[in-house]
Amino acid sequence: xxxxxxxxxxxxxxxxxxxxxxxxxxxxxxxxxxxxxxxxxxxxxxxxxxxxxxxxxxxxxxxxxxxxxxxxxxxxxxxxxxxxxxxxxxxxxxxxxxxxxxxxxxxxxxxxxxxxxxxxxxxxxxxxxxxxxxxxxxxxxxxxxxxxxxxxxx
Amino acid sequence: xxxxxxxxxxxxxxxxxxxxxxxxxxxxxxxxxxxxxxxxxxxxxxxxxxxxxxxxxxxxxxxxxxxxxxxxxxxxxxxxxxxxxxxxxxxxxxxxxxxxxxxxxxxxxxxxxxxxxxxxxxxxxxxxxxxxxxxxxxxxxxxxxxxxxxxxxx
Numbered sequence: 001x002x003x004x005x006x007x008x009x010x011x012x013x014x015x016x017x018x019x020x021x022x023x024x025x026x027x028x029x030x031x032x033x034x035x036x037x038x039x040x041x042x043x044x045x046x047x048x049x050x051x052x053x054x055x056x057x058x059x060x061x062x063x064x065x066x067x068x069x070x071x072x073x074x075x076x077x078x079x080x081x082x083x084x085x086x087x088x089x090x091x092x093x094x095x096x097x098x099x100x101x102x103x104x105x106x107x108x109x110x111x112x113x114x115x116x117x118x119x120x121x122x123x124x125x126x127x128x129x130x131x132x133x134x135x136x137x138x139x140x141x142x143x144x145x146x147x148x149x150x151x152x153x154x
Numbered sequence: 155x156x157x158x159x160x161x162x163x164x165x166x167x168x169x170x171x172x173x174x175x176x177x178x179x180x181x182x183x184x185x186x187x188x189x190x191x192x193x194x195x196x197x198x199x200x201x202x203x204x205x206x207x208x209x210x211x212x213x214x215x216x217x218x219x220x221x222x223x224x225x226x227x228x229x230x231x232x233x234x235x236x237x238x239x240x241x242x243x244x245x246x247x248x249x250x251x252x253x254x255x256x257x258x259x260x261x262x263x264x265x266x267x268x269x270x271x272x273x274x275x276x277x278x279x280x281x282x283x284x285x286x287x288x289x290x291x292x293x294x295x296x297x298x299x300x301x302x303x304x305x306x307x308x
Contacts, residue, residue, distance in 0.1 A: 036200040039193030043233060046190040075229050079197060 030088040037083030038093075040076055047072045048144075054130050055137050066133065067124040073140070074121035077114040081107065094153040106151060113143040184242040191237030192247075194230055201226045202298075208284050209291050220287065221278040227294070228275035231268045235261065248307040260305060267297040 027035065047069040053059040054066055084106070089095055099106045116139045127133050181189065201223040207213040208220055238260070243249055253260045270293045281287050 032200065035196045039196030039200075042189045042193030043197065046186065046193075046237070072233065079226065083200070 028090070030085070030090045033083045033085045033088040034091055034093050034095075037080045037095075040079045040083070044073055044076045047076070051137060052141075055134055057130075061130040063124075063128055066127075066130070067121070070117070070121040070124040074114070074117040077110075077117040081110050096151050096153060099151045106147070109143070109147040109150070113140070113147060116140045116143045182244070184239070184244045187237045187239045187242040188245055188247050188249075191234045191249075194233045194237070198227055198230045201230070205291060206295075209288055211284075215284040217278075217282060220281075220284070221275070224271070224275040224278040228268070228271040231264075231271040235264050250305050250307060253305045260301070263297070263301040263304070267294070267301065270294045270297045 050059065051066055051069050051073075054061045084095065084099055084103075086100065089097060089100070116136070120133065120136045120140050123133055123136050204213065205220055205223050205227075208215045238249065238253055238257075240254065243251060243254070270290070274287065274290045274294050277287055277290050
């Protein structure tokens with residue numbers, strides 16, 4: 001069946017891509033979870049960076065670009081949690097065991113991040129000056145920091 | 155300034171996180187671009203997998219979960235392109251030089267992926283059976299494959 005061939009190829013590609021990135025065979029479910037959540041954090045960082053640059057005055061404020069990146073971070077903020085599956089503190093990870101020992105608190109901190117990132121995305125839709133966005137941007141940064149301080153290796 | 159401290163801490167965290175993942179110092183812009191686009195692809199693969207499982211009948215169809223993952227893939231499909239900056243074929247990457255030699259065609263293939271993924275997300279909002287989603291899922295898979303065949307190392 002042609003369709004099945006396409007599906008199988010695609011699935012194979014994705015697994016091979018992940019495996020190749022680590023120079024090993026098919027990754028374990030735990031390693032895939034690590035790759036997933038780290039991948040999402042990389043994507044968050046990539047989009048957070050230019051916003052931070054604008055807030056700090058290091059690069060010119062571009063309302064459209066800021067709004068786009070704020071929307072992305074808000075969307076991406078909803079993704080990492082499901083990557084913290086049981087027994088996935090494997091390989092190169094900065095995730096502390098405390099995450100799994102305090103999952104309710106970890107979820108609560110992730111929810112705060114999502115809420116604040118969502119508010120920033122909403123505010124950025126209509127803001128015409130970066131000053132109007134600084135307080136909410138600070139809240140998003142604080143939400144990152146609050147979680148990292150407790151649950152991320154230095 | 156408290157706010158600036160928070161911002162600086164957050165920015166530092168993000169860079170350290172990226173660097174730590176590679177066991178080196180602050181990554182170059184090219185390496186950050188690689189990390190970003192690979193991170194997005196990991197996130198796409200993580201969400202594509204369960205949909206493929208449902209389409210192939212390996213796991214039970216869950217309309218709500220399928221729709222969520224289709225929406226995520228559609229959103230994520232808009233992200234990777236900006237990671238393919240000039241001179242970023244560095245480190246562990248499966249990106250072929252042909253991407254930069256044929257950027258217009260690469261962009262066109264990425265656009266096809268975005269369009270087909272968007273159609274799948276739209277269809278998944280109302281589909282009550284997986285059979286109704288198979289043709290469009292196949293088109294998304296084909297869009298992945300068409301780009302990988304030409305622009306991704308085996």
